[in-house]
Amino acid sequence: MSTNAIVYLVPGVAILALVYGLMRIRWVQDQDPGTERMQLIGKWISDGAMAFLAREYRTLALFVVLVAVILGFANASVGASQNTNGLIALSFVLGAFCSALAGYIGMKSATSANMRTAAAARIGLNEALQVAFAGGSVMGLAVVGLALLGLGSLLLLFLRMYPEAINGGDPTMLVLNLLSGFSLGASLIALFARVGGGIFTKAADVGADLVGKVEEGIPEDHPLNPATIADNVGDNVGDVAGMGADLFESYIGAIISSMILGAAWFGGLEAAKEGAGLNAVLLPLLVAVIGVVASIFGFFFVKTKEGGDPQQGLNRGTFSAGVLMVIGTIGAIKMMVPESGVTVVDIISGENTYQWWGIAVAVVAGLISGISIGMITEWYTATERSPVESIVTSSRTGHATTIIQGIAVGMNSTTLPVLVISGAILVAFHFAGLYGIAMAALGMLSTIAIQLATDAYGPIADNAGGVAEMSRLGRDVRARTDKLDAVGNTTAAIGKGFAIGSAALTALSLTAAFLTKMNGEVNIDAANPYVLVGLLIGCMLPFRFSAMAMLAVGNAAQDMIQEVRRQFNEIPELRPALAAANRAESEERDPTPEEAKIIHAADGKADYSHCVEIATGAAIKKMMAPGVMAVMAPIVIGFISVDMLGGLLVGVTISGVCLAIFLSNSGGAWDNAKKQVKDEGHDKWGSEHEEMHKSTVTGDTVGDPFKDTAGPSLNILIKLISVVAMIIAPVLYAYHFPG
Template sequence: MTTGEAMSGLRRANRLAWAGEGGANSFLFTQYKYLAAFTAIFAVVIFLFLGSVHRFSTDSRPCKYTRGRTCKPALANATFSAIAFLLGAATSVVSGYLGMRIATYANARTTLEARRGIGAAFATAFRSGAVMGFLLASLGLLVLYATIKVFGLYYGDDWEGLYGSVTGYGLGGSSMALFGRVGGGIYTKAADVGADLVGKVERNIPEDDPRNPAVIADNVGDNVGDIAGMGSDLFGSYAESTCAALFVASISSFGADHDFAAVAYPLLISAAGLLVCLVTTLLATDLFMVKTVRGVAPALKLQPIISTVLMTVAALVVSFAALPANFTMFDFGAVKQVKNWHLFFCVAIGLWTGLAIGFTTEYFTSNAYSPVRDVADSCKTGAATNVIFGLALGYKSVIVPVFAIAVSIYVGFTLASIYGIAVAALGMLSTVATGLAIDAYGPISDNAGGIAEMAGMSRRIRQRTDALDAAGNTTAAIGKGFAIGSAALVSLALFGAFVSRAGVADVNVLNPKVFVGLLVGAMLPYWFSAMTMRSMGSAALKMVEEVRRQFAAIPGLMEGRAAPDYARCVRISTDASLREMMPPGALVLLAPLLAGTFFGVRTLAGLLAGALVSGVQIAISASNSGGAWDNAKKYIEMFTQAGASDHAKSLGPKGSDAHKAAVIGDTIAVPQHPDQAHGRRVPRVRAILRRPWRPDIQVDRG
């Protein structure tokens, strides 16, 4: 490649990165406008519900759990809970947005660093993911600590009311995560389906070919779904688990004795996790740098192992330094005697359960192992058998994670009641910076490869970005399994905090109200999934029709002599995701409110328990089926790569019937408003994407 060609490739890479950032900014800013209105309304709902419990009383009252103490008025608790909700929502939004900005900057830089070698490109991609991970964890910890200290100026000795109001912080974070994950998921899947079905299957062109009208929307979707959405999702789990642990601790002997170091034990565990993840990251990027393609995957896989080992040691130190040797915890009306080493084991079981779930998920979704290769083999006989094998794999992959979660729940509850479960969830999330770094690395590497393809850069650079993407696609499964497992423990911890605060001694399934709630709750994840899948299907249908229309209507598009209308595809995904994200979110948030208001607290307890049990199964099976279909497709695409196995070569090259069946299976992997609603941002993005086609933007076939 000549110097002039290299400079032309750099300019094209920067322009494409700018277009991707503009599209992501347009979507997120428009999404946040709608979420701002929702947040304000729901904050008022929280205020009305909590305040009405004691008729908006302004008089102090005896504390429910800390006998002999006086708690603040109901009006104050309702006000501070609503404020905490707004703070949690704002922190989640900031975490997702900044994560997206980091990723969009890193995409092009990773592509450019690939000119220097695989080690430089890996370091750029991984450091970018690590920046996002540390940003999320540290920002959540800082804002939560500041909220506690500021609220404490008013609450004083009323720690029960203080930490009860702080639980609104976790609810705000998880609410924004819900909409971010749903909206981003609909966006990215609609673009992915349009790009794959028409581009790969019908037109037989590469995945990131610049002739494909949906290619920019696909790259933007990776940023808003896998980066911003995943960041908000993990922040929601992190905030909820911390708030649940803080509240349960505040109504124990920690709160009665006003032992701040003991109550702040969850915060100390998270702070120790930041230091551990920093050391772990330095091992991969500075001390033992990646130098060859073969070193990429081992470097990524070592990250969760090293962080888990180091965090186990750190948890031991924190447990003995911050906690008294013996203390009592609230145990559904009884008092449970707990020792400091009990909580250490709770943290440790959460840590190692997360690692076990992550590597089990990797086994079922990596093309290095037999399950995904079996799915790839099934593509020989068409898409139908591919779908059947993929669904079966997803169902089978639930077994080990569920047993691992069950063991951690049993150990945590036996040692420290519901607080033990909350601490186990927090232990699993204590290495969230490393987990998110690995997860964000995948989309960054994927988009780096897309930019290299669209910019027409040399085959040598694309081979390096493909190697990064292949490793990230495998290890990303660890992050997804980690997120689902932590969400299960967090949900149970929150359920325990709810029944403790509501005064429910037990949840008896023989009670008809409880059983009805259990059935309806188990149905809700299916209802939610149906709504999101239908929304994605509707958006994907419009995307496929638009991509087909452009290939048929724009002369010279297939020959590379004309530019596709990228902006129109971006707008289809944006409008669909913004329009369709509200009903599923409303279902999740309103169902508990309606159940508790009209049918009582026991029906609500059954509803939450049913949704928890059913949701974990669906989440694990759907996620692993999707990962298996995706990697089966990539395994078949290894046909032309150097070093591909004989088995991969036997399945045929890109464009074969087996490859087309794999692409169709991959499209099944699932989890508006007029132009004027976008304000001034959509015209800016459209101007970027509709710049005149230049002759140097040709696909490099060399």
């Protein structure tokens, strides 16, 4: 395939993904939105989510402009001598804009689908699954569509400006350096989306859980709970916009780092096959295109039947997309890489000859490792599996043992994912060098459209359960939404494990791209005191970052708890309605006409909007400090010593990956332990059930900032630090090695 064909194919497929996403969201909006009350609740959730996003983006816009000016000036100052210029600022702004727009589109779709999923659950399980998954698929399609459209458009622009880049050498590196700004823009938005969204969702969740469940004995989604709307809003800002921005960043980082490392293969390809052009540089884009088509194909396999397992339907779609992607990728690699192989000299392994099938092995290794990490994560976090069972058992002896067991489960869960990631790295490096590691990261992320669709499905199903509860649709409907939500909890946990694994490989490939840009001048030798200090600081940063995120949640949650308590004490209609609802719930019956009258009198009395405002204000205020620290750390360290920066990149990746797995899996295990105890109820645990439930709610509350704030945000931290290092490499080289 010619260079021009690939360059034009990328934005073409991106537009296809966006058009199909538009068709999906229109189909969702054509579905029954439910009763008037369901539509009102859906509007509350949507208004809160979009208000948060608008305020967050206004805050970030000033930061983006400031960074763009500094980035453009710094790169213009070193100029052509370092194969860069001020146009990198354009790429940066476009990357930030595309990431933010993808979050907006995904949030709009999710908040439109939640009440319609609840309405469809009145008909059947498959009908509800189709609406929830369609809503989630828009997020996946928006991410891949805008990522490839932005990147492809920039590539077209820069190749027209610098047509000599098609011949390799310095012009090629100039174009790739300019493209890397797109990755930094995506990373910056991702960090604040993850941290800000995580603070919001967990402040609301903790307030709804502790006051609603523990103190007042009502479900978090109960209409009498003042924090319930904020809790449902938080599901969207954290697990839709936040996760979308996270994987948008990983996706772009994997593509761009593999393109930069592919430039090292360029000479070998030219020598082996006349007219090979930028094949190694453009191959990552072609793999991404194949992944988009495979994901759209997989969407059609997602279905279930009444009483069936929605997880099987989601798995069928994901595996179908994966198989098609592997077949297509192998064909693309065989077409793009010479049969005789490529001889490459890279900065670590020296001179080696690699075959086309070696790159294919690396891509498949990345895909298999991603699936494996997801399965391992499911084992450690799913209900009725031994890790969660152990937490359920420990809850019989109180809150402390529940916490201890959950921490132990989280620590144990780091072993297998680390071994899987390590295996993927070694296999990819053995068969295709540093380029293979980058392609393995891309292989893991190639079907991101359907992977993100299954992840975004989770908060939509969760919201649907909240809408059903608040609208009092009955036990049958709530049973269907609970079944979808239980699968959503598993897909969320798998998605977090997948995001961590992809972050590890992406960060490593970005680090390799940084070393390549530094022309071998960075020596990561642990005997070097500068490298050792960098390693230590790098290992420390994830802990400091996590502490800042969790303290932000804790402070915001305190304000939320006080507000919920105030409303219960000061709004006169809430207490009688609460007592009536609790009587009916404890006796497992519908309210009597008299109780229903009392409960109905409290409708709309709770001040949901004030709780949303508290969570929004806390998230916007508290997200800035950890974000600035993540951006400034590699810059400051880099100007002290490039060897120290090399150590920092290694340290933050190792520490961040392990800590992220621990936090995410312990939090997921606590969450499902709570759900298992609730589902098993008095029938299994008898008189112990009430205290066990309180203990597991405490565990879940501790785990909330673990799994939804600190853990996921660490993915961004390790990638952002690596992206910043890669971006500033030309400036650092000019500073430390003038002339």
